[in-house]
Amino acid sequence: ETGVTQTPRHLVMGMTNKKSLKCEQHLGHNAMYWYKQSAKKPLELMFVYSLEERVENNSVPSRFSPECPNSSHLFLHLHTLQPEDSALYLCASSQGSVGDSYGYTFGSGTRLTVV
Amino acid sequence: SQQGEEDPQALSIQEGENATMNCSYKTSINNLQWYRQNSGRGLVHLILIRSNEREKHSGRLRVTLDTSKKSSSLLITASRAADTASYFCATDHRGGADGLTFGKGTHLIIQP
16 A cells, blocks of 8 residues: 555446545645546646645546545546546645655556446 | 657566666656556656756666756666566656656566
8 A cells, every 4th residue: 555545446437427536645745636547648637736725627628526625535526428538547645835846656546447 | 748758668678687768858847756657556656856966876776867958767777577567757847736747658578
């Protein structure tokens, strides 16, 4: 375990379903991230939260909705997804704040398949 | 695009040999980081090198950074079968919690 826990590990959902991915860290980090990893493509940054405030939304479709209720938890709510949204979704955390730079701690990811 | 690009895309060597992977990027950075990913798992942070540093070591890892050429290299010495994984460079362009930009990675295979 890395200190960042993602659930579920695997998820199969239909295009009309609504589901949520969960990420939890107890490392005392103040920034959390969602990344999407598709085959043969670089990791794509989806959302950044710093001190529970959303910092960046990289033009992600509205069918993905993040939520950060506190500094230890991050959710990604999914609805009416498309088959091309099938990917490995990775959560990460860091001690980052403006002007500082630290390595990220990643969870093991949620393998999402949209059918 | 700001993202780093690793070279080569795939590398296969014999156990005990050294493995070298390269990363190039296009815009100025605050720091550059290297990560390892075993198949289908999360990424593991290996090493961070800041823009004012030229070389860093961590165990069998050696990272160099040449900001004039916008490039970095990761050297793994005395490779082991357990080093088989994908290796990614990630660039931090603005510092802080703004998100790292990753390359596509180098898939390293260590033949026993």
